[in-house]
Amino acid sequence: MQDVADRAGVSLTTVSFVVNDTKPVAAATRARVEAAMTALGYRRNVLARALASRRSRIVALAFPALSHRLGSTALAVVTAAASAANERGFNVVLWPVDDAAQLEDYVAGGLVDGVLLMEVTADDPRVPVLQRLGTPFGLVGRTAAPDGLAFVDMDxxxxxxxxxxxxxxxxxxxxxxxxxxxxxxxxxxxxxxxxxxxxxxxxxxxxxxxxxxxxxxxxxxxxxxxxxxxxxxxxxxxxxxxxxxxxxxxxxxxxxxxxxxxxxxxxxxxxxxxxxxxxxxxxxxxxxxPGPELGRHSVHMLLDRLADPAAAVVHELLPGELHLAGSTAPPPILPPRTRHPMEGSDA
Known part of the structure; x- marks a missing residue:
């Protein structure tokens, strides 16, 4: 960092502000620092940055991999979530956790700033774990009684x-x-x-x-x-x-x-x-x-909550879209039932 400061003609403190994003820095000064970092091959130390800012800038998608296969819809959610998080300076990790105890072990390590729960059940046992730990979280889906819980779900x-x-x-x-x-x-x-x-x-x-x-x-x-x-x-x-x-x-x-x-x-x-x-x-x-929309909206919901814990709780339902590919048509027209000669008349 001192080499970067010397090359950019700024103080070590200014380089720290840029690296850890802890205080605003003038655009021209930031550009000089970042140019010096590029020229010297300097790479941010992710762990040091997390310690300095008290944020890992990582959110986890908790997916019960033993109970569910990661199908194309779920994969679309994960991919879109990662893209949306990256646009806001965050990274996404996929946690294949299948029970509440395992989730608690993961969260207790302090590796992530928040969690999005996927494949939510009516009385999801992961919810009280995250509530007890005080970990910011949101639901990709919803429980039977979602009052007070932030969620984005399909309609x-x-x-x-x-x-x-x-x-x-x-x-x-x-x-x-x-x-x-x-x-x-x-x-x-x-x-x-x-x-x-x-x-x-x-x-x-x-x-x-x-x-x-x-x-x-x-x-x-x-x-x-x-x-x-x-x-x-x-x-x-x-x-x-x-x-x-x-x-x-x-x-x-x-x-x-x-x-x-x-x-x-x-x-x-x-x-x-x-x-x-x-x-x-x-x-x-x-x-x-709406898999991609579900991923994007869920991440924005959680990151908005991280930025402002007092923000209103989000309850959002996303509609699907009818795509016709040729597998639906009017029902077959059945021939009229032939009358048996011995059947009685209506007379």
Whole structure:
């Protein structure tokens, strides 16, 4: 730092202000210091800077990697969050932590300024840990009772309504819901719970007969679920699908079971990434998840909170967008039932 100060013609204190960003420095002076740093090959010591400013300028995304695969939607959230944080002088780390005790060990080390919890459940055990430790945090998703908790979430109810509007508008009268099946560790997982509740509410409101089919989050399980749907509910002509990892197998299972898509069965994904729907054969229409927006808005929410702890608590729901890729169409027109000669007349 002294070499930098000598080359720039400033004091060591001024170089410290620039390096640690602890006090304002005139633009021309900062430019001279940064030019000297570049010429001398000086690199900021991240740990020293954190000690000087009492900020690591790092935020963590806590992702339960053992319970969830990092699918394309989640990856879009992480990528956008990292980009948004970088624009504000912060870095993002991904913590694959699966239980509250492990999260506490990570946070207690003081390595991050704040935490964003991903894959939030209805009664998420990680929330009271962060509250007890006094760690600034936000939710990418929401709990069953999010009052007082800052969150940015997808509008699952709105996506279900938009999906049903599209399918019913095409003329379908029997629309099933295909969901991911989660283990006991993620009971009450927000996207699944909210989507199912919204579907059942909409079915009641619209006078539909609800059908819910579940499978594990993999293509083979999706294939089996499709066969089960065709066998048990032959009158269903359209499906809303919230199971991104199993979607490819589900569509192929429908085709393998004699249902052409969209000829005799329409499929519409929910909260699915644009990349995921393009891998199915045929490609699947979907109400696409706002993954990038979710990542950006969540990071800004947390960083605004770090800058001003007294700021209002953010509750934000982001809508999905309908992308049509050819997997939805009007239902097949069934031939009229042939009257048996021995059936009685209406007379």
């Amino acid at each position: 699952f109810a709105g996506m279900v309504a938009a999906g049903l509007d599209h399918l019913l508008g095409l003329g379908h009268q029997r629309v099933a819901l295909f969901l991911g099946e989660l283990g006991p560790a993620l009971a009450g997982y927000g996207p699944v719970a909210r989507t199912e509740a919204a579907y059942l509410d909409e079915a009641r409101r619209r006078g539909l007969d609800p059908v819910v089919v579940r499978s594990a989050q993999d293509p083979r399980s999706g294939h089996v679920a499709a066969a089960r749907l065709v066998a048990d509910h032959p009158g269903v002509t359209a499906v809303l699908a919230l199971n991104e990892a199993a979607l490819y197998g589900f569509v192929n299972g429908l085709v393998g079971g004699g249902r052409s898509v969209p000829g005799s069965m329409s499929v519409l994904g929910l909260a699915t990434s644009a990349e995921a729907i393009s891998t199915a054969d045929p490609p699947v229409s979907a109400v696409v998840a």
